[in-house]
Amino acid sequence: MLALMSTPSTVVVQGLEKSFKDVTVLRGVDIEVARGSIVALLGSNGAGKTTVIRILSTLLKADAGTATVNGFDVVSQAADVRESISLTGQFAAVDEILTGRENLVMVARLRHLKNAGTIADELLRRFSLIEAGGRRVATYSGGMRRRLDIAMSLIGNPPVIFLDEPTTGLDPEARLEVWQAVKELAAGGTTVLLTTQHLEEAEHLADRIAILHEGRIIVNGTLAELKQLLPPAKVEYVEKQPTLEDVFLKLVGGKK
Ligand SMILES: Nc1ncnc2c1ncn2[C@@H]1O[C@H](COP(=O)(O)OP(=O)(O)OP(=O)(O)O)[C@@H](O)[C@H]1O
Numbered sequence: 001m002l003a004l005m006s007t008p009s010t011v012v013v014q015g016l017e018k019s020f021k022d023v024t025v026l027r028g029v030d031i032e033v034a035r036g037s038i039v040a041l042l043g044s045n046g047a048g049k050t051t052v053i054r055i056l057s058t059l060l061k062a063d064a065g066t067a068t069v070n071g072f073d074v075v076s077q078a079a080d081v082r083e084s085i086s087l088t089g090q091f092a093a094v095d096e097i098l099t100g101r102e103n104l105v106m107v108a109r110l111r112h113l114k115n116a117g118t119i120a121d122e123l124l125r126r127f128s129l130i131e132a133g134g135r136r137v138a139t140y141s142g143g144m145r146r147r148l149d150i151a152m153s154l155i156g157n158p159p160v161i162f163l164d165e166p167t168t169g170l171d172p173e174a175r176l177e178v179w180q181a182v183k184e185l186a187a188g189g190t191t192v193l194l195t196t197q198h199l200e201e202a203e204h205l206a207d208r209i210a211i212l213h214e215g216r217i218i219v220n221g222t223l224a225e226l227k228q229l230l231p232p233a234k235v236e237y238v239e240k241q242p243t244l245e246d247v248f249l250k251l252v253g254g255k256k
């Protein structure tokens, strides 16, 4: 117990390796996510972000390395890990025919929670879906679906949430709404590991940013720390700080 309490990180990943047949995807990935913080995992298409999330969610087994989530080992204590997490994949897992409220009530009942209606109403309020709550999800915009999807994943208050590209395909306004919801979660003590292709998302949302490239985490730090990796470019008297995009492209070898 004491050992657990002295562990500051809720997600601890060490030396994770994974190959699919002859394709090596992860070559020794190390990540830590402190309790109540937001870590963004960045990487190009095919870098292995979803693979990491699937291993941490117990959906996939690593070839080597260890990972603990909420103090539980993802292999030997998989059931405890599943109780501790929620996973929101890229495509909203909501039922179109039901209303938003019915979707929430259904999940709360599936989790054997009492007061499913009260829980649903509270989540509708928290995600600004009260007015839409009585409408079929088929009539929702992408942002509303995504918010409902995240709301559904919070039922039962999991201490850790994994969000795989939570705002892909959303317009800037809907993206802001999702960011707000995620920030509130972390402020409430939930630990968040998200993947994103949107560098701006990582800049705005994450406490720390980890870049996955060629099977390893090549940098991991705060935005300010990452920006220090490139010297500021001087344009006359105006100092231009590098953006995260500059840092990312430099590190993964892209051209800009
Ligand atoms: N079940 C599988 N069988 C074979 N190859 C796989 C499997 N799952 C993933 N891969 C391969 O592993 C690599 C990493 O995939 P992954 O989905 O983790 O990448 P990603 O970083 O999430 O990419 P994206 O940004 O496109 O979502 C890719 O080359 C992919 O083709």
Ligand SMILES: [Mg+2]
Binding pocket: 049, 050, 051, 164
């Ligand atoms: Mg992916």
